[in-house]
Amino acid sequence: MAHNKSGKIQRRKNFWGYLFIAPNFIGFLVFMLVPILMSLYYSFTDYDVITSANFVGVDNYIKLFQDDQFITALLNTLWYCVLTVPAGVVLALLLAVLFNRQIPGIGVFRTLTFIPVITSMVAVSLVWSMLYEDNGGLLNTLLGYLNLPPVHWLTDTNMAMISIAIMSVWKGLGYNMTIFLAGLQGVPHDLYEAATIDGANSVQKFFKITVPMIGPTTYFVSLMSLIGSLQVFDQVYIMTNGGPVDATKTVAMYLYQYGFQFYKMGYACAAAYVLFILVFVVSLIQNRSSKKWAEASV
Amino acid sequence: MKAKKLMSLIMAGALLVGALAGCGGSGSSSSTASEESKTSSTAETSGTAETAKSDAKLTIWVYGWEKASADKIQEDTAKYKEETGVEVTVVPIASDSYSTKIQATLAGGNNPDLAFVDAGVQSIQLAAKGKLLPLKEYGVEEYKDKFYDSVWDTMTYKDDVYGLRITSNNLALFYNKEKFANANLEEPTADWTWDDLRSAAKALTDPDNNAYGLDLPIYDKNGGYTWTWLPFLWQNGGKMLNDDRTEAIFNSPEAVEALEFWKTMVQEDKSVPLQAAPTGVNRFSSGITGMCIDGPWMLSVYLSDPNFKDKFGVAPLPQKKQQATVVGGEGVVVFSNTKYPQEAYDYLVHLTCSEFVQTFWENWITIPPQPEFKDFYAGDDLYGDYIQVFSDQMEYSQTRQFTPSWPQIENTLGIDLQAYMFDKEDDVQAALDKAVADVNKILAEEVE
Numbered sequence: 001m002a003h004n005k006s007g008k009i010q011r012r013k014n015f016w017g018y019l020f021i022a023p024n025f026i027g028f029l030v031f032m033l034v035p036i037l038m039s040l041y042y043s044f045t046d047y048d049v050i051t052s053a054n055f056v057g058v059d060n061y062i063k064l065f066q067d068d069q070f071i072t073a074l075l076n077t078l079w080y081c082v083l084t085v086p087a088g089v090v091l092a093l094l095l096a097v098l099f100n101r102q103i104p105g106i107g108v109f110r111t112l113t114f115i116p117v118i119t120s121m122v123a124v125s126l127v128w129s130m131l132y133e134d135n136g137g138l139l140n141t142l143l144g145y146l147n148l149p150p151v152h153w154l155t156d157t158n159m160a161m162i163s164i165a166i167m168s169v170w171k172g173l174g175y176n177m178t179i180f181l182a183g184l185q186g187v188p189h190d191l192y193e194a195a196t197i198d199g200a201n202s203v204q205k206f207f208k209i210t211v212p213m214i215g216p217t218t219y220f221v222s223l224m225s226l227i228g229s230l231q232v233f234d235q236v237y238i239m240t241n242g243g244p245v246d247a248t249k250t251v252a253m254y255l256y257q258y259g260f261q262f263y264k265m266g267y268a269c270a271a272a273y274v275l276f277i278l279v280f281v282v283s284l285i286q287n288r289s290s291k292k293w294a295e296a297s298v
Numbered sequence: 299m300k301a302k303k304l305m306s307l308i309m310a311g312a313l314l315v316g317a318l319a320g321c322g323g324s325g326s327s328s329s330t331a332s333e334e335s336k337t338s339s340t341a342e343t344s345g346t347a348e349t350a351k352s353d354a355k356l357t358i359w360v361y362g363w364e365k366a367s368a369d370k371i372q373e374d375t376a377k378y379k380e381e382t383g384v385e386v387t388v389v390p391i392a393s394d395s396y397s398t399k400i401q402a403t404l405a406g407g408n409n410p411d412l413a414f415v416d417a418g419v420q421s422i423q424l425a426a427k428g429k430l431l432p433l434k435e436y437g438v439e440e441y442k443d444k445f446y447d448s449v450w451d452t453m454t455y456k457d458d459v460y461g462l463r464i465t466s467n468n469l470a471l472f473y474n475k476e477k478f479a480n481a482n483l484e485e486p487t488a489d490w491t492w493d494d495l496r497s498a499a500k501a502l503t504d505p506d507n508n509a510y511g512l513d514l515p516i517y518d519k520n521g522g523y524t525w526t527w528l529p530f531l532w533q534n535g536g537k538m539l540n541d542d543r544t545e546a547i548f549n550s551p552e553a554v555e556a557l558e559f560w561k562t563m564v565q566e567d568k569s570v571p572l573q574a575a576p577t578g579v580n581r582f583s584s585g586i587t588g589m590c591i592d593g594p595w596m597l598s599v600y601l602s603d604p605n606f607k608d609k610f611g612v613a614p615l616p617q618k619k620q621q622a623t624v625v626g627g628e629g630v631v632v633f634s635n636t637k638y639p640q641e642a643y644d645y646l647v648h649l650t651c652s653e654f655v656q657t658f659w660e661n662w663i664t665i666p667p668q669p670e671f672k673d674f675y676a677g678d679d680l681y682g683d684y685i686q687v688f689s690d691q692m693e694y695s696q697t698r699q700f701t702p703s704w705p706q707i708e709n710t711l712g713i714d715l716q717a718y719m720f721d722k723e724d725d726v727q728a729a730l731d732k733a734v735a736d737v738n739k740i741l742a743e744e745v746e
Contacts, residue, residue, distance in 0.1 A: 050424070
């Protein structure tokens with residue numbers, strides 16, 4: 001009897017629990033899970049948005065890898081990751097170490113670094129486009145004062161991706177730095193004290209204590225940066241629209257074009273799944289390789 | 299037990315919502331459409347009591363950003379209802395994603411009966427997918443002679459006609475009178491050749507003072523490139539596709555010359571700025587470039603600028619072997635799933651070929667697509683002279699050879715030509731051969 005009653009209470013409790021997670025769960029179902037599964041299905045069809053989809057097997061995937069432009073987009077995306085991830089992580093860590101001390105006005109510096117993060121990517125991209133302007137842009141004007149030749153920031157096929165990467169690193173720096181700061185504050189102070197007594201200098205302390213101790217943080221930051229970089233779209237769309245030529249065409253840009261400009265939605269879904277698999281595999285590799293490192297330091 | 303039941307109900311509800319979300323695109327856009335139509339439909343609710351000759355109800359989507367002309371269509375519906383009994387609801391859509399919205403409503407099947415579309419670019423694609431009403435059987439061909447051939451062509455696909463044109467435009471040469479005077483140059487005339495263009499552009503270029511001779515959309519890859527380059531190809535007697543539009547043929551000597559001409563101005567003379575203008579900056583009206591190639595839609599922009607309105611002139615595009623410009627503009631189509639095809643067709647004719655269209659043109663400055671009205675704006679103090687240049691060009695205007703994958707073709711061609719323009723590919727013939735191969739690949743897919 002007593003058992004039955006508590007079961008009832010438990011069920012009632014469960015009911016309210018489910019009810020409370022329902023909005024989120026329904027949202028997830030409607031806006032995430034269903035579309036994810038549908039796009040998987042569409043990637044095997046010739047869906048064009050307006051007529052019904054015909055099953056075409058793996059044709060889309062075969063076509064993708066026969067398309068020079070897609071290969072270019074893949075390579076561009078990887079190149080962007082190489083440019084942004086290590087630079088973003090290292091700079092953020094250095095900045096965090098720099099800001100991880102009690103000096104007057106430190107809050108101001110931290111805030112200033114964080115402002116780009118909360119600024120909309122659209123606004124940032126537009127402002128940087130102006131800075132990068134070939135004629136009369138701020139950067140080239142400054143170079144002019146120094147008697148240096150102007151740089152074709154966004155109009156040179158070799159430079160454009162680098163320019164976008166510089167902006168992206170700058171924009172993401174504050175976010176990574178904040179996470180590193182949290183990680184740094186979790187490092188026990190007595191370790192540094194002990195090292196100081198043992199006569200370690202600050203470089204040694206940084207590499208022997210700080211770096212290993214914040215292993216999990218580094219892992220998190222680099223993984224998140226990598227995933228974000230693989231999906232880069234907004235800044236490319238606004239600043240170069242994939243150009244000049246196709247120097248900054250990324251996979252996300254490519255699939256946007258096919259899906260929403262050429263209405264080859266099935267094909268675009270296939271491109272999206274290739275990107276998904278890429279993100280998945282890269283995360284997995286990083287997970288594996290970082291596990292030892294992360295565990296060792298915990 | 300009860301809780302479990304309720305839970306399963308919630309789950310079922312969630313699934314239902316999920317299923318509905320499958321057609322989410324259409325659902326959401328139709329709700330915005332009805333919101334947008336609310337304002338317009340209130341105007342016509344009066345006077346619905348009389349006995350109707352036809353009880354058809356039609357909905358038409360029009361471009362909302364041309365408000366004056368949309369209002370005229372709206373005003374006209376009352377009279378039209380009186381005459382025919384057909385009730386027309388006008389839905390002005392002011393959105394950059396107009397064509398995507400049409401696509402989305404078509405997916406859900408709750409599309410309007412008629413709509414304005416980008417002639418050729420979207421009409422051919424929709425026609426190929428069977429979404430448009432073929433109009434031959436309604437006798438549309440009796441209007442063929444009313445239109446310029448280049449204009450008529452944009453609404454035809456295979457052996458049928460899929461709409462009528464309401465506006466048109468083309469590209470001409472805008473030039474800065476002040477700059478020409480300062481450089482002691484003679485202003486462009488109808489006889490101008492490529493050489494004249496090039497030497498004037500060179501003379502107007504002074505990179506140290508951020509002054510360039512000519513603006514070309516060499517940076518633009520969304521069709522702007524193709525759209526501006528094609529007239530040069532045609533002026534030199536070249537062609538983009540064969541007559542069946544099954545094969546690209548723009549790697550001809552004529553095309554080589556046309557592309558080299560651009561490159562010479564861009565890379566050798568440096569009389570064309572390499573980068574797209576930053577947002578909000580019009581390089582022509584701000585005096586950075588002395589000439590640009592643009593359409594009549596820029597007239598109202600320049601003429602409403604008090605500092606610039608007296609400073610610019612418009613001339614026909616320069617010629618090489620012949621004169622040529624490219625035609626663009628809007629058409630009106632009927633969707634194949636309309637409940638009232640005959641009424642929709644009649645209304646389409648009323649809109650584009652009856653006297654009403656003149657009221658429309660008075661409010662949407664355009665180039666009349668019908669040669670009969672070549673001098674339609676001649677008396678207009680503000681626009682008359684400028685429009686006339688465009689209107690006179692219509693005679694030798696050509697259409698882009700639209701196929702169902704035009705946006706993709708345009709994009710691919712743009713990228714390949716850009717590679718040459720930006721020195722990524724040095725050999726002009728190789729650049730064009732690659733572009734031809736890429737376009738042919740897209741055309742081959744169309745046939746599948």
